Structures are given as structure tokens and as C-alpha cells.
Amino acid sequence: MxxxxxxxxxxxxxxxxxxxxxxxxxxxxxxxxxxxxxxxxxxxxxxxxxxxxxxxxxxxxxxxxxxxxxxxxxxxxxxxxxxxxxxxxxxxxxxxxxxxxxxxxxxxxxxxxxxxxxxxxxxxxxxxxxxxxxxxxxxxxxxxxxxxxxxxxxxxxxxxxxxxxxxxxxxxxxxxxxxxxxxxxxxxxxxxxxxxxxxxxxxxxxxMGLFETNVKEVGSKNYFLKKLLDYIDHNLSDPDLSPLKVAQQFGISIRYVHKLFGQFGSTFGTHVTSERLKRIRWDLQVSSGRRPSISSLAYRWGFNDLSTFHRAFKKQFGCTPGNALDVEALPLPSYSKE
Known part of the structure; x- marks a missing residue:
């Protein structure tokens, strides 16, 4: 730079x-x-x-x-x-x-x-x-x-x-x-x-039309998955977010929801939990204002049970949420196609 x-x-x-x-x-x-x-x-x-x-x-x-x-x-x-x-x-x-x-x-x-x-x-x-x-x-x-x-x-x-x-x-x-x-x-x-x-x-x-291109359109299935992931991203804080709720939102079967995630070797539940934990991890490192409590962050991002949240956090990041407050102790996340 x-x-x-x-x-x-x-x-x-x-x-x-x-x-x-x-x-x-x-x-x-x-x-x-x-x-x-x-x-x-x-x-x-x-x-x-x-x-x-x-x-x-x-x-x-x-x-x-x-x-x-x-x-x-x-x-x-x-x-x-x-x-x-x-x-x-x-x-x-x-x-x-x-x-x-x-x-x-x-x-x-x-x-x-x-x-x-x-x-x-x-x-x-x-x-x-x-x-x-x-x-x-x-x-x-x-x-x-x-x-x-x-x-x-x-x-x-x-x-x-x-x-x-x-x-x-x-x-x-x-x-x-x-x-x-x-x-x-x-x-x-x-x-x-x-x-x-x-x-x-x-x-x-x-x-913008300033240059010509022959790039092909993304397939309809990938486009649909993008819309589905966008919906999930907007509703991560909803504790009732589920395959059934997503299926009803898009007029598809629950089985098809699971199939879309299966293409990437993941599951609906794994993806949602992982994304929620990533949001909580970054919020623990918020740069300004009053630092939120760990429990308030867990509830805000859709976790109903604190013990489940603590186990999932340690499994994903290798440390407890309390230790994650030390910004230097937590490395940048690795990219995952979940």
C-alpha cells in the first residue's frame, strides 16, 4: 500500500x-x-x-x-x-x-x-x-x-x-x-x-458496459444457493432459524435444503452455528463502545443454551469465549466453504 x-x-x-x-x-x-x-x-x-x-x-x-x-x-x-x-x-x-x-x-x-x-x-x-x-x-x-x-x-x-x-x-x-x-x-x-x-x-x-465480455452466467442452482445463504445471513439472530423455516420461505422441501448444503460437504446446522460463532467472535473484539457480555452476545446471535454455545465456541476456535477477549491470542479465521 x-x-x-x-x-x-x-x-x-x-x-x-x-x-x-x-x-x-x-x-x-x-x-x-x-x-x-x-x-x-x-x-x-x-x-x-x-x-x-x-x-x-x-x-x-x-x-x-x-x-x-x-x-x-x-x-x-x-x-x-x-x-x-x-x-x-x-x-x-x-x-x-x-x-x-x-x-x-x-x-x-x-x-x-x-x-x-x-x-x-x-x-x-x-x-x-x-x-x-x-x-x-x-x-x-x-x-x-x-x-x-x-x-x-x-x-x-x-x-x-x-x-x-x-x-x-x-x-x-x-x-x-x-x-x-x-x-x-x-x-x-x-x-x-x-x-x-x-x-x-x-x-x-x-x-458498466465499458468493456465487452463473454463471461457466462452463473448456473441457476448456484444463484439460488446464493439467495438462500443471503436469507440465512440476514436471520442468524433468529433462534428459530431452521431448515423448515428456510424451506417454507423459498417454497422448497427440507430435503432440498439439506441437499444444497451437502454439495459443499456441510450441513445446515453446521453452517448456521459456524456463522453465528464467527459473528460472536468478532463482536467480542468490538473496537469501540461498551464491551458486551458473552451471554448477551450468545443470545443475540440465536443461541438458546449457554452451555451448548460454550462447547461449540471452544470446538471451533480452540479457546473459551473469555479467552477470546484477548485479541492477540486469537488468530484470523481460516476460510471455509461451508
Whole structure:
């Protein structure tokens, strides 16, 4: 990483940084959120007019930029002239909408991104982001230095000024990489995440129609599995999450749910337990706010029985949850295709 990139995205021991409003003083939640956003994604001016702000930010700095998953009460965020002046380098911002809606005003144009859409905008031009009121927003945020797109210099113009790529035109390869980033941000090692971000950077101009490609669409079965995993990811905190509930949600048989996981040598229960434990492990290492209790984390992420949780945690990570509070004692997780 160059010195310019380091000034824009200071790395913190290659670890995911987590901030969650549930682990701090409620009245100070938005203040801490604003500080976290500006630290992870360069200067912004967020505003919130509601009463009780709720949010969670998972972010990591990589060799090719910064990636984060942001869940929050709807806000309005402005990149002002002052914010731009205090930004060390020019970047491209991208938001994949997982839930909610995002209106982007930049360059005299307005774009509205809905679930599954990807919206792009420049860091060096004033922009206003408005999330749909009364609808919680969940999105994957990318910040990529312009120098990563040096091969587009011959095209000229400003190809990233307020560009909306609908879910239908996103393209299966880019969609798969973005979805994997969102789902594995808390569980994959930095090297894996960096590779996914690099792939997104390479595929983005193709999805924008700037280059031709003959990449084939992902098979329907893989696409369906991606949707199923996305549903599970959104409902990990539900203690009643089960093969039956997933089968009813998608109108398929329980047997077919088990078959989909069997393709990867795993089971539904193993996957859900593993993902819940990964969330708890990272939340134990939360970087700001009041540190949550182990029991509250276990219940929050869907465990009903604490003894079952403790046994599963030690089996997966080789240490007790209490020992995991020592960040240095716990290595980065290994990637697993569960």
C-alpha cells in the first residue's frame, strides 16, 4: 500500500473493526457512528433527525481500498466542499443495497438504488446520500482509489459520476463477488477479502458496459444457493432459524435444503452455528463502545443454551469465549466453504 493510500485508509493490524450501537450509551450512538464512518470511509457529514439511532459498522482496510458493511437507521450523509478538501486522495464510492433504498444526488442527477442495485459516485465531487425514511438500511460499502482504475484513462470523462447499475444488469460474476464480500466480511482472512475486492475492481467496468465480455452466467442452482445463504445471513439472530423455516420461505422441501448444503460437504446446522460463532467472535473484539457480555452476545446471535454455545465456541476456535477477549491470542479465521 502506497503512502497516499495509507493516509486515506490507515490499517489497524489487518483486523476487522466493529462498532455496534447496542454496546454503548444510546444517547451517544450517532456521535460514535459518525466518527466510525469518517474513520473508515474518509470525511463525511452525516445527519440524523430521529430519536434512537441504531447502527452497526463492520469495516476493514485492504491493499486496494476499504470495505465495510453498514446497517443503520436512515440518515442523510453529505460530502461537502470541506469534506472533499480534507480527503487525502480521489476515490470511487460504491454501495450495494442489501435492504432499504438510497437516493444519490451528484452532478445534477438523482439516482435511486434499491435492493440488489449498485450505485457509484465520486469522492471529489459534492454528493448527498439520502436513505429512505423509516426503513432500516443495510449496504456493502466500497471505497476504491481512482488509481485502481488507471486502465480507464483512455476512455476519458467521468465514468463514475452517479452511476446506477441495477440488479438485473450487475452481472453474475460481480454480483457473486460483492455478495461474498458482504457475507464473509467477518469470517474470511484479509488475503481472501483483498482478492475479492480486486476481482470487483476488475469486473466493475464490464458491468458498466465499458468493456465487452463473454463471461457466462452463473448456473441457476448456484444463484439460488446464493439467495438462500443471503436469507440465512440476514436471520442468524433468529433462534428459530431452521431448515423448515428456510424451506417454507423459498417454497422448497427440507430435503432440498439439506441437499444444497451437502454439495459443499456441510450441513445446515453446521453452517448456521459456524456463522453465528464467527459473528460472536468478532463482536467480542468490538473496537469501540461498551464491551458486551458473552451471554448477551450468545443470545443475540440465536443461541438458546449457554452451555451448548460454550462447547461449540471452544470446538471451533480452540479457546473459551473469555479467552477470546484477548485479541492477540486469537488468530484470523481460516476460510471455509461451508
Amino acid at each position: 502506497s503512502s497516499e493510500l495509507e493516509s486515506a485508509f490507515p490499517r489497524t493490524d489487518d483486523r476487522l473493526q466493529v462498532w455496534d450501537s447496542q454496546y454503548g450509551v444510546r444517547a451517544e450512538a450517532f456521535t460514535h457512528f459518525r466518527e466510525t464512518i469518517c474513520s473508515a470511509f474518509m470525511p463525511w457529514t452525516p445527519e440524523y433527525s430521529g430519536r434512537d439511532f441504531v447502527g452497526r459498522v463492520e469495516s476493514v482496510t485492504l491493499s486496494h481500498g476499504a470495505v465495510g458493511r453498514v446497517r443503520m437507521s436512515p440518515i442523510v450523509a453529505t460530502k461537502t466542499k470541506s469534506n472533499i478538501a480534507n480527503s487525502p486522495i480521489d476515490c470511487v464510492h460504491a454501495n450495494l443495497i442489501i435492504s432499504g433504498e438510497l437516493k444519490v444526488d451528484q452532478g445534477g442527477e438523482t439516482k435511486i438504488a434499491k435492493r440488489g442495485d449498485l450505485v457509484l459516485y465520486e469522492s471529489f465531487s459534492a454528493v448527498i446520500l439520502t436513505e429512505k425514511p423509516e426503513v432500516p438500511c443495510d449496504n456493502l460499502a466500497l471505497v476504491v482509489p481512482m488509481q485502481e482504475f488507471s486502465r480507464l484513462e483512455s476512455i476519458g470523462g467521468r465514468p463514475f459520476s452517479n452511476v446506477l447499475i441495477s440488479s438485473e444488469k450487475l452481472g453474475a460474476p460481480l454480483s457473486a463477488c460483492l455478495t461474498m464480500l458482504a457475507q464473509s466480511l467477518c469470517s474470511s482472512p484479509v488475503e481472501e477479502l483483498d482478492g475479492l475486492l480486486k476481482a470487483c475492481i476488475a469486473l466493475l467496468p464490464i458491468s
